[in-house]
Amino acid sequence: MKEYALIMRHDDGAKVASPEQIQAWMKQTMDWIGGIAAKNQFVSGTGLPFQEAKVVRHDKSVVNGPFGGLKETIGGFIVVRAASSDEAAEFAKGCPVLQGEGNSVEVRLIASGDGVH
Amino acid sequence: MDQVDVPHLFRSEFRRITSSLCRYHGIAHLQLAEDIASETFLAALETWPYRGKPDNPAAWLHRVARNKALNLLKRAGREQRTDEVVLATDMTDEAAWSTDGLHDSQLRMMFALSHPSLPAESQVGLALRILCGFGIQEIASAFLASEETISKRLYRAREILRIKGVQMEFPETTQISQRLDAVLNTLYLLYSEGYYSECHDTVLREDLCFEAMHLVRMLMDYPPANTPATRSLYALMCFHASRFRARKQVTGELILYNEQDRSQWDHALIAEGSHYLHLASSGDILTRYHVEATIAWWLTVDESNTSKWPSILSLYEHLQHFGTSPMVLLNRNYALYKVEGAATAISETEKLGWMGNQFYHALLAVLYAPSDPVRSQEHYQETLKLVKTRGDIDLIRKKLT
Structure with missing residues (x-):
């Protein structure tokens, strides 16, 4: 088993959702992660709030906001255990973030300590 | 839980x-x-x-x-x-x-x-947003308006609250009755928005009605607001809500009241409505909610009761003292048909001449059906041109075969 990060990207993270919508996402996200955890393949994860987000540029200038000139933002990530990136991608397909057009989930292998993947 | x-x-x-x-x-x-x-x-x-x-x-x-x-x-x-x-x-x-x-x-x-400085539509918009927690997009769907229109309306409403220095205070004892009337009216409009809206999302509309009922229950928990008017408004909401499952669509309800499957009515809600209508019958003030709740109660009564339609007709006559609306007049004419027959009801309805109103044509289609099927079909054709929801369209199409 290897570990993969599933990185959730939002096309327009600044969009305000209704309470009912957020509650629906909450349930879907919990069901999604719960499903992975039930197979004992969930390692960790976190949401990434937009508040206090800053981007530090090459010239050491600091700008507020997570966007760094782009509309696309990372909303959070989870780390899963999977036999292959294909299996990890199957988990990613269940991510509720994908309901938003333009959103995506990036699957990345976590580098292992021994340098052998 | x-x-x-x-x-x-x-x-x-x-x-x-x-x-x-x-x-x-x-x-x-x-x-x-x-x-x-x-x-x-x-x-x-x-x-x-x-x-x-x-x-x-x-x-x-x-x-x-x-x-x-x-x-x-x-x-x-x-x-x-x-x-x-x-x-x-x-x-x-x-x-x-x-x-x-x-x-x-x-x-x-x-x-x-529900402050008097706010226009009625702003009161309802703010109530949807703040009291019911609806998002802009949900409010826009319920009102069949654009999100931009709703955002602007809410923006202006917040400005009015700020500029007029409205406070989060209970009204003075001397003003409670007047201010409560405004609150009840907002909740009544909120409920009607859910009940009569042509919005396609049935779940959203029913949610809206149940939110309005929840808010009225909160008012009844506050003794100065637990008046006969509040209780009769709650009863009215219960009776209407009891028919949610049985009714198809808004226009459908007018056409199909007789064809509704009564076993689908929610008898627990009817009982709750009767309970609160009974509690509302104290004091000497008769509000439009009392009259509407009593009509709604009669609508739950079996057709075999010979007092049913004459009572409904006379209540609709009474309701017009509180101000009238196309729905009130058309429903009154339906009751007239049940009491005095189609001919009288047709002549009263045609006097209204509301050619652009789907309910007008739907009612005439029903009234003409036994005596003049061709004219009935013509009115169904007109109704079909005016209805907007999928359910209503399907329903009228069936009537056209």
Whole structure:
């Protein structure tokens, strides 16, 4: 088993959702992660709030906001255990973030300590 | 019960959080309170799925909202922008978030949002947003309006509240009756919006009706607001809600009342409505809610009762003293048909001449059906041109075969 990060990207993270919508996402996200955890393949994860987000540029200038000139933002990530990136991608397909057009989930292998993947 | 799975937890928490923040910081900061509530829900979305939901989700949300508000206060203080966030009350922050404090703040919010300085449509819009926790897009769907229109309407309404210096206070004893009338009217409109809206989303519309009923129940818990008018409004809502499952669509209800499957009626709601209508029959003030609730009660009575339609007809006559609407007149003419027959009802209805009204044509289609099937079909054709929802279109098409 290897570990993969599933990185959730939002096309327009600044969009305000209704309470009912957020509650629906909450349930879907919990069901999604719960499903992975039930197979004992969930390692960790976190949401990434937009508040206090800053981007530090090459010239050491600091700008507020997570966007760094782009509309696309990372909303959070989870780390899963999977036999292959294909299996990890199957988990990613269940991510509720994908309901938003333009959103995506990036699957990345976590580098292992021994340098052998 | 598992609180995260409580339906609409975030909607009702939206009302509690905004009410509490406004109680503490003033309704002039309504927009800020709404933003804090939304940010609080996002914070939950960024935390609960990963770390597990808290034991008491509502308390978690309140703590986060409160901290966000206090941080804003601190920042405003540091930057000397005291105009931005001020303390509007001498009550402690602790008291504002207690169970009693939250309940109290929500009631005050109901009165504030029905303030006479606000136009009726703004009152309903704000009630949907703040009291029912609906999003802009949901309100736009319910009103069949654009999101931009709704945003502008709400923006102007918040400006009025700020400029007029509306406070989160219970009205004076001398004003309670007048101010309560405004609150009841808002809740009545809220309910009607759900019940009669041509919005395609049935679930959304029924949610809206049940939210309005919840708010009336809250009013009945506040003794000065627990009047016969409030109870009769609640009874009216119960009777109408009892037919949710049986009715197809708005126009459909007018056409198909006789064909409704009565076994689909919710008898628990009918019983609840009867209970509150009985409780409403004290005092000497008869409101339009009493009359409408009594009509709604008669509509639940079996056709074999010979008093049914004459009673409904006379109640509709009475209802016109409280102001009239196309729906009232058309429903009255349906009752007239049941009592005096189609000919009288047709002649009374045609006098109205509402050629662009789908309910007008739908009623005439029903009235002409036994005597003049060709004209009945013509009116169904006209109805079909005017109805908007899928369910109504399907229903009228069936009548056209």
